[in-house]
Amino acid sequence: MERREAITELGEALRLLVDQATTTEMPADDLLRAAAELREVAARLGVRTRDRSTLASADDLLGGVRMYNPVTGGGSALAPPLHIEVVAGVAIGRCTLGLAFEGPPRFAHGGVSAMLLDQILGHAVVASGNPGMTVRLDMVYRAPVPLCTPLRLTAEVQQVDGRRVTATGTIATEAEPDTVLVSASGTFMGLRADQTKRLFGPVLKA
Numbered sequence: 001m002e003r004r005e006a007i008t009e010l011g012e013a014l015r016l017l018v019d020q021a022t023t024t025e026m027p028a029d030d031l032l033r034a035a036a037e038l039r040e041v042a043a044r045l046g047v048r049t050r051d052r053s054t055l056a057s058a059d060d061l062l063g064g065v066r067m068y069n070p071v072t073g074g075g076s077a078l079a080p081p082l083h084i085e086v087v088a089g090v091a092i093g094r095c096t097l098g099l100a101f102e103g104p105p106r107f108a109h110g111g112v113s114a115m116l117l118d119q120i121l122g123h124a125v126v127a128s129g130n131p132g133m134t135v136r137l138d139m140v141y142r143a144p145v146p147l148c149t150p151l152r153l154t155a156e157v158q159q160v161d162g163r164r165v166t167a168t169g170t171i172a173t174e175a176e177p178d179t180v181l182v183s184a185s186g187t188f189m190g191l192r193a194d195q196t197k198r199l200f201g202p203v204l205k206a
């Protein structure tokens, strides 16, 4: 099996674990036994690791492959994951949030909605050929986002003004795509060469 497939397999197992660990009502003894077993597994994975200045060997930064991105990465225990495709300049994302993402009971944490929208806005910005970093993200929470419900996100670039790109996006359910639950507007700033070198130099050099 190719390493990226193995990373995704591990990611799926981790996401199942996170889901079960946040919904389990098993007694304390079972939780303690599970914790001990998980520490053993973690130790096995920790035999060979990378630091923050080293890109994951399975990643392809310029090709847009980020296996451990906390929103879209197939290898991430934290990612829902959000699956994004770009259709005629509009980024369309799909995911379902489990109980690990709960804020108010039954609904998503507001910070999770912001994370999803930051990612999909950024994706639309990159797809437009004007990559940049988020410098501002404005959120409007119109209605709570239901957990365990297929969601549909959209994002598109509104304006490119030199290094400054603005994009807007929404979260709705798949069942009612026209009812906007959360909307966001983001400003992204393209980096100058010196900023790219200062922030990402060690990673790019490697």
Ligand SMILES: CCCCCCCCCCCCCCCC(=O)SCCNC(=O)CCNC(=O)[C@H](O)C(C)(C)COP(=O)(O)OP(=O)(O)OC[C@H]1O[C@@H](n2cnc3c(N)ncnc32)[C@H](O)[C@@H]1OP(=O)(O)O
Pocket: 063, 064, 086, 118, 119, 120, 121, 122, 123, 126, 127, 132, 133, 134, 135, 136, 187, 189, 191, 195
């Ligand atoms: C086919 C395609 C498939 C694609 C497949 C791959 C997809 C892949 C998707 C990845 C999607 C990732 C989506 C997550 C994106 C993050 O999460 S990025 C992480 C969060 N963001 C950050 O950490 C950025 C932190 N900020 C900074 O480091 C600095 O602000 C920056 C960006 C280096 C800019 O530095 P700076 O010194 O402030 O900027 P400077 O160059 O002096 O000023 C530039 C302009 O920006 C303005 N500005 C700066 N800050 C702000 C602000 N907060 N608000 C408004 N204006 C501002 C300045 O006023 C200035 O304006 P002008 O005078 O030019 O009009």
